Amino acid sequence: xxxxxxxRELMRIxxxxxxxxxxxxxxxxxxxxxxxxxxQPACRTCKRTMRHLGGLRHQCADCGxxxxxxxxxxxxxxxxxxxxxxxxxxxxxxxSGKTEGLTQVCDAFAxxxxxxxxxxxxxxNDLSLARIQPGPGRVWMIAQTFGAAIEYLRPKLANYLPKxxxxxxxxxxxxxxAELPGGxxxxxxAVEQAKAGKRxxxxxxxxxxxxxxxxxxxxxxxxxxxxxxxxxxxxxGPTMFSMTPLSGWTPFLVRTVxxxxxxxxxxxxxxxxxxxGEDNPHIDSAELLRRAERYPExxxxxxxxxxxxxxxxxxxxxxxxxxxxxxxxxxxxxWVRFGAIDFGTRAPFCHLWAALDPADDVLHVYAEHYAxxxxxxxxxxxxxxxxxxxxxxxxxxxxxxxxxxxxxxxxVDGRHQCEVCGxxxxxxxxxxxRWADPEALDVRLTLNGEYDIATALAHKAxxxxxxxxxxxxxxxxxxxxxxxxxxxxxxxxxxVEGLTWLREEPGAREESELSVKGDDHAxxxxxxxxxxxxxxxxxxYEDLEEESA
Numbered sequence: 001x002x003x004x005x006x007x008r009e010l011m012r013i014x015x016x017x018x019x020x021x022x023x024x025x026x027x028x029x030x031x032x033x034x035x036x037x038x039x040q041p042a043c044r045t046c047k048r049t050m051r052h053l054g055g056l057r058h059q060c061a062d063c064g065x066x067x068x069x070x071x072x073x074x075x076x077x078x079x080x081x082x083x084x085x086x087x088x089x090x091x092x093x094x095x096s097g098k099t100e101g102l103t104q105v106c107d108a109f110a111x112x113x114x115x116x117x118x119x120x121x122x123x124x125n126d127l128s129l130a131r132i133q134p135g136p137g138r139v140w141m142i143a144q145t146f147g148a149a150i151e152y153l154r155p156k157l158a159n160y161l162p163k164x165x166x167x168x169x170x171x172x173x174x175x176x177x178a179e180l181p182g183g184x185x186x187x188x189x190a191v192e193q194a195k196a197g198k199r200x201x202x203x204x205x206x207x208x209x210x211x212x213x214x215x216x217x218x219x220x221x222x223x224x225x226x227x228x229x230x231x232x233x234x235x236x237g238p239t240m241f242s243m244t245p246l247s248g249w250t251p252f253l254v255r256t257v258x259x260x261x262x263x264x265x266x267x268x269x270x271x272x273x274x275x276x277g278e279d280n281p282h283i284d285s286a287e288l289l290r291r292a293e294r295y296p297e298x299x300x301x302x303x304x305x306x307x308x309x310x311x312x313x314x315x316x317x318x319x320x321x322x323x324x325x326x327x328x329x330x331x332x333x334x335w336v337r338f339g340a341i342d343f344g345t346r347a348p349f350c351h352l353w354a355a356l357d358p359a360d361d362v363l364h365v366y367a368e369h370y371a372x373x374x375x376x377x378x379x380x381x382x383x384x385x386x387x388x389x390x391x392x393x394x395x396x397x398x399x400x401x402x403x404x405x406x407x408x409x410x411x412v413d414g415r416h417q418c419e420v421c422g423x424x425x426x427x428x429x430x431x432x433x434r435w436a437d438p439e440a441l442d443v444r445l446t447l448n449g450e451y452d453i454a455t456a457l458a459h460k461a462x463x464x465x466x467x468x469x470x471x472x473x474x475x476x477x478x479x480x481x482x483x484x485x486x487x488x489x490x491x492x493x494x495x496v497e498g499l500t501w502l503r504e505e506p507g508a509r510e511e512s513e514l515s516v517k518g519d520d521h522a523x524x525x526x527x528x529x530x531x532x533x534x535x536x537x538x539x540x541y542e543d544l545e546e547e548s549a
Contacts, residue, residue: 030163033107034120038073039097042281049281052077072101072280073125075273079105079238080131086232086269089241089257091306093277095288098242098306100156101275102214103141105240107160109212110184112136117162133235136184137211140228144217146173146190153216154188161186175204191215194224203227209234218243218252225252246302246463248311248501260308276305296470315466315499315516315523318473325493328486331355331366331428338533339434341455342524343443348372349379350521352492353386354529356538363472363483363533370491370522376443380451387428389421400450408452433536435459435528458528459535462516465527468534483530492522499523 028035041050043060044067050058056068079088092098108118113129122129141157143149154170157178164181176188193204205227213228218241228239245253249261257272259265266272278285292300296318301307331337335355342350353367369382381399397403410416411425421427436444436455447453459465472483485493495518502515516523 031117031120033104033111033160033162034117035124036104036121036160038071038076038101038104038125039281040071040073041067041069041279043067070096070274070276070279072097072275073127075275076101076105077125077127078273079240079271081128082271083131084269085131085238085271086229086236087239087241087256087271089243089270089272090275091243091245091257091272091308092275093302093304093306094244095277095280095283096275096306097280097282098244098275099153099216102216102240102242103153103156104160106139106141106157106186106212106214108132109137109237110139110178110180110186111162111182112184115182131238133211136180136182137235137237138184138208139186140189140208140210140213140231141186142189142191142213142215142219142224142228144190144220145192148216149176149188149190157186157188191219191221191224194221194227205231207231211235211237212240213237214240214242216242218245218247218250220252222252222255244302244306245308246299248298249308253308257308261310274306278304294471294474295467296474299467299470311501313500314497315501316469316473316496318470319496321493321497323475324473324481324483324485325487326364326484328366328488331364333429334358335364336538337429337431338529339431340458340525340528340532341434341436342521342528343437343440344372344521346372348491348519348521349374350491350525351379351383352489352522352525352529356533360480361482361538362480363530364486365484365489365492365526365529366486368489368492368522376446377451380447380453383453384451387426387431389418389425389427391420392416392418392425433532435532437524437528456532459531460528461531462527465524465531468530469526471534472530489522491519492526495519495521495523496526 040052041058042048043050043063043065045065046060046062048060048062050060050067050069052071052074053059053066056070057066058069058071059066075090079085090098090102104121108121109132111118112135113119113132114134118129118132121127141153143153150171150173154176158167161178162181166179167176168179169176170178178186180186189204203223205224208231210231213232215225219225225239232239241256254261259267260272277283277288288304292304295303298309298311301309335357338354338356340352340354344350348370349372351369352365354363354365356363367386369379369386371379371382377399384393384399385395392407394403394407407416408425411423414423416423416425424430434453434455435458438457438460444455447455469483473481475481499516499518499520502517
C-alpha cells in the first residue's frame with residue numbers, strides 16, 4: 001500500500017505532467033511547423049517506419065528488409081542539401097503528399113533558418129538548413145487559378161503558419177498575403193495572372209525579389225515561369241514544381257525534364273524526384289490501388305507514381321465493336337435520359353442521346369444527329385423530329401411558328417391531350433440533362449429561347465473527359481463494360497475507333513491539353529455525357545483528383 005507521502009508525490013507528478021502537456025499543446029498550436037514530420041515509407045512486412053539508405057533504398061530497422069521506395073523526407077532532404085539547386089521538380093502521384101511537403105518548405109523559407117520553429121522542424125526530419133536564408137524571407141506560392149489556390153493550396157499552407165500570422169484577402173478570388181509574425185511573407189498568386197502580360201498588359205510576376213517560389217501543378221503559361229526565374233536571382237532561391245503529370249510529355253515537361261525521356265543525366269542545378277502514392281503511410285494504399293485499377297495503364301502510372309507517360313496510338317485502345325457496340329433497341333421508359341451537344345457549322349454539329357440503365361449502371365448511347373453546313377434552326381428541327389411525339393407533333397408547321405409554339409405551350413401547361421404521349425408532346429420521358437459546349441453561348445441561348453431546347457454547361461477538360469470515357473469502357477469484375485453504343489450511331493463509332501494521340505513537341509503551344517488526331521465532334525459530345533453523368537451523382541465512379549498528405 002502506498003504511503004501518504006507517496007500519494008502526494010504521485011499527485012504532484014501527475015499535475016506537472018498535465019501542465020507540461022497543456023504547454024506542449026499550446027506550442028503545437030502556436031508553431032505547427034515545429035511538429036510537422038515528413039513521411040517515410042512503412043515496411044510492407046512489419047509496418048514499421050523504414051530508414052533511408054540512399055537513392056530509393058530503404059531498410060526496416062525491425063526485420064532488416066530492404067525495399068526500393070519513395071520518401072517525402074528523403075526528397076526534401078536532398079533538395080535542401082544542394083547549395084547550387086535552382087529548380088526542384090517533385091513528380092508525385094495522387095495522395096502522395098507532394099504539395100503538403102513543399103508547403104512546409106515554403107513556410108520554412110518564409111520564417112528563416114534562424115527561427116526556433118524551423119530549427120526543430122529540420123532536426124526531427126534530419127534536414128540541412130544551409131539552403132534557407134537566416135532571417136525571414138519572401139515566398140511566392142503559385143496555383144493554376146485563384147480558385148485552386150482558395151480550395152486547397154492556401155489551406156495547406158495555413159496548417160503550418162505561426163499562430164499570429166495575419167492573413168490578408170485569404171478567401172478572395174485574387175492575390176492573397178500571409179504576413180508572418182517574424183517578418184516573413186508568403187504571397188499566393190496564380191498562373192492565370194501571367195496571361196495579362198502575354199496580352200501586353202502589366203506582368204504581375206515582375207518587380208519583387210523573392211527567396212523561393214512554388215508552382216503547384218504544371219504551369220500552363222511559360223511567361224510565368226520565366227518571370228519567376230528572374231525574381232529569384234538576388235537570393236539565388238529555388239523554383240519548386242509540384243505536379244502529377246496527367247497530360248504526358250507536354251511542351252513544358254519536355255523543356256524542363258526532357259532528360260528523363262532521353263535517358264540523360266539531369267542538367268546542373270536541377271533535381272527531379274518522384275513520390276508514389278502507395279508509399280505514403282498516412283493513406284490506405286490497398287484502397288488507392290483498388291480505385292486505380294479501373295484506369296488505363298498510362299493513367300495508373302501518372303496517378304499512382306507521378307510518371308510521365310507518352311500518349312501514343314489510339315485514344316481508346318480498349319474500345320472493341322464486339323464488346324461495346326450493340327444492336328439498336330427501344331430504350332425502356334424507366335431509364336434516365338441524357339443528351340449532349342458539340343456545336344459546329346462547317347465542322348459537324350453532333351447531338352447524342354443516351355440513357356442510363358439504373359439496374360447495372362450501363363450507359364447506352366442510342367441515337368445521334370451528326371451533320372455539317374446546317375443552320376441552328378435546321379439542327380433544332382432535327383432534334384425536335386427525333387424527340388417529339390409522332391402522333392401530335394405539328395410536323396406540317398414551321399419550327400418556331402405560331403402554330404408550333406401553341407402546341408408547345410399547350411404541352412407545358414398540361415392542356416394538350418394526346419393518347420400516345422399523354423400530353424407531354426414527347427415520344428419518350430423527359431430528359432434529365434442536356435450538356436453542351438459552354439463556349440458557344442450564343443447558340444445555346446438561341447436553342448433555348450427560340451426552340452425550347454435547354455442545355456446545361458458541359459465540363460470541357462479533355463483529360464477529365466477522356467478518363468470518364470475510359471472508366472465506362474473498361475470491363476468491371478464481371479467482364480461487363482459500363483458504356484455501350486448502339487449500332488445506329490455510326491459517326492460516334494467511327495470517331496472513337498479512329499482517334500489517335502497527337503504527340504506534341506517543344507514550342508508547339510504553352511497550354512497543357514490533350515491533343516488528338518482525327519474527327520472528334522461526336523467524341524467531344526461523349527466526353528460531355530460521361531463527365532456530366534458522373535458529376536450529377538449517377539453511377540458508382542469517384543474522382544481521384546484530391547491531393548493531400
